[in-house]
Amino acid sequence: MKFLHEYRDAAAVEKLVREIERTVTRPHTLMEVCGGQTHSIVKFGIDRLLPAEITLIHGPGCPVCVTPIDLIDKAIEIAARREVLFCSFGDMLRVPGSHTDLFAAKAAGADVRMVYSPLDAVRLAQAHPRREVVFFAVGFETTAPVNALAVFQAHTQGLKNFSILCAQVLVPPAMEAILASPHCRVQGFLAAGHVCTVMGYHEYEALCQRHQTPIVVTGFEPLDILEGVLLCVRQLEERRAAVENQYVRAVRREGNLAAQALVQTVFQPGARSWRGLGEIPKSGLVLRPPYDAYDAEKRFGLEGHAVAEPEACRSGDVLQGFIKPVECPAFGVLCTPERPLGAPMVSSEGACAAYYRYRREPAGAAASPRL
Amino acid sequence: MCLAIPGEVLSIEGEEALYRCGRVSFGGIVKRISLALTPEAVVGDYVLAHAGVAIGVINPEEAQRTFDYLDELAALEELTETPDEIPS
Numbered sequence: 001m002k003f004l005h006e007y008r009d010a011a012a013v014e015k016l017v018r019e020i021e022r023t024v025t026r027p028h029t030l031m032e033v034c035g036g037q038t039h040s041i042v043k044f045g046i047d048r049l050l051p052a053e054i055t056l057i058h059g060p061g062c063p064v065c066v067t068p069i070d071l072i073d074k075a076i077e078i079a080a081r082r083e084v085l086f087c088s089f090g091d092m093l094r095v096p097g098s099h100t101d102l103f104a105a106k107a108a109g110a111d112v113r114m115v116y117s118p119l120d121a122v123r124l125a126q127a128h129p130r131r132e133v134v135f136f137a138v139g140f141e142t143t144a145p146v147n148a149l150a151v152f153q154a155h156t157q158g159l160k161n162f163s164i165l166c167a168q169v170l171v172p173p174a175m176e177a178i179l180a181s182p183h184c185r186v187q188g189f190l191a192a193g194h195v196c197t198v199m200g201y202h203e204y205e206a207l208c209q210r211h212q213t214p215i216v217v218t219g220f221e222p223l224d225i226l227e228g229v230l231l232c233v234r235q236l237e238e239r240r241a242a243v244e245n246q247y248v249r250a251v252r253r254e255g256n257l258a259a260q261a262l263v264q265t266v267f268q269p270g271a272r273s274w275r276g277l278g279e280i281p282k283s284g285l286v287l288r289p290p291y292d293a294y295d296a297e298k299r300f301g302l303e304g305h306a307v308a309e310p311e312a313c314r315s316g317d318v319l320q321g322f323i324k325p326v327e328c329p330a331f332g333v334l335c336t337p338e339r340p341l342g343a344p345m346v347s348s349e350g351a352c353a354a355y356y357r358y359r360r361e362p363a364g365a366a367a368s369p370r371l
Numbered sequence: 372m373c374l375a376i377p378g379e380v381l382s383i384e385g386e387e388a389l390y391r392c393g394r395v396s397f398g399g400i401v402k403r404i405s406l407a408l409t410p411e412a413v414v415g416d417y418v419l420a421h422a423g424v425a426i427g428v429i430n431p432e433e434a435q436r437t438f439d440y441l442d443e444l445a446a447l448e449e450l451t452e453t454p455d456e457i458p459s
């Protein structure tokens with residue numbers, strides 16, 4: 001497919017790897033922020049192509065993985081109501097709450113439907129005026145304008161039976177939290193390309209200066225990731241810290257202004273708790289008046305209450321890059337995609353799921369890169 | 372979750388900005404994608420579609436850049452591979 005397959009060309013990959021090898025003179029630890037990038041890295045074996053000096057650690061970049069357990073519980077509680085038609089992206093269905101998951105709720109009779117777009121949920125609300133249609137609005141900045149568009153469409157149509165359970169999170173506050181941690185090992189970031197397609201990257205400039213940490217906006221294909229690594233390593237070798245854009249075909253500095261305007265119309269920043277990371281100030285989006293009429297937590301009286309997370313799951317450490325998924329004692333034993341303990345094992349972009357799928361051979365076994 | 376895939380806009384319908392839609396081809400598979408957030412998109416453009424909505428338009432000149440850069444690298448490599456021409 002155009003603008004996709006060309007970026008997997010093996011000869012081009014090799015050229016970039018050689019250029020990286022030529023550039024590196026000392027160890028560097030980089031974090032890729034987005035789960036889509038983590039998935040590409042593990043799937044194509046990009047980390048194994050890189051010189052030993054470069055360590056890639058996987059960041060918090062999967063909105064499914066960071067959705068706190070109490071929101072999953074609320075989703076299940078709402079979905080179980082007889083009048084409710086509950087819509088969600090497929091990824092959320094198997095994420096475990098305190099006791100069960102949405103998939104099990106569906107098996108027990110709840111009307112839970114997997115949709116491809118929140119706009120499909122708006123159409124369902126039009127088609128079923130006697131049902132309460134609720135969409136589980138999970139996402140980073142990439143998805144925020146899409147969720148905003150759904151709410152905005154519902155509002156202009158005067159739909160009274162549509163609402164969203166909002167789990168929108170923002171990436172820069174999480175990067176800030178990671179850099180501020182005393183255990184932080186990150187020397188450079190590969191920032192999430194599609195988040196920047198929407199938001200641009202001017203926000204990262206202050207963050208980069210404050211922590212003297214290079215940030216390279218990076219795409220998702222093998223060539224994108226390798227070029228992102230090269231740009232980041234070059235900065236570290238030259239002891240520079242700047243924001244650079246590898247993903248120029250899809251990202252402009254100012255981002256998508258139409259999308260940002262819509263997000264601002266419908267949402268405002270609010271505190272949000274991240275699974276495994278705890279509460280981070282101003283790291284989420286909440287509906288602003290008059291759109292808060294579409295807030296499912298308010299509509300169904302479920303505001304507040306936090307729930308403890310299962311202790312065996314080390315997802316907090318995985319999401320901050322302190323450990324690799326295989327270092328979690330539960331990995332592959334107590335925790336598998338069929339019986340997940342934590343969200344990173346469920347989501348198609350979760351780091352634990354990626355390792356389970358592509359990295360279960362015994363440690364040290366030679367594996368050829370899959371390109 | 373932030374997966375967005377490039378597709379070519381085949382046709383556009385809908386006057387009202389909020390409901391502007393396009394038939395978009397993803398390597399032959401055609402889907403209806405909202406163009407509400409990409410008012411600049413025209414037929415023939417490649418858009419990045421995420422959850423049923425185009426979130427950006429791909430810049431074809433910039434897309435060529437990575438490959439131009441690789442060609443440059445290759446040319447440089449040929450230059451530097453000439454043995455010991457410039458003593459260091």
Ligand code: SF4
Pocket residue numbers: 312313314315316318325328329330331332335336340341342343344345352
């Ligand atoms: S392997 Fe399972 S239990 Fe361990 S951190 Fe990942 S999701 Fe949690």
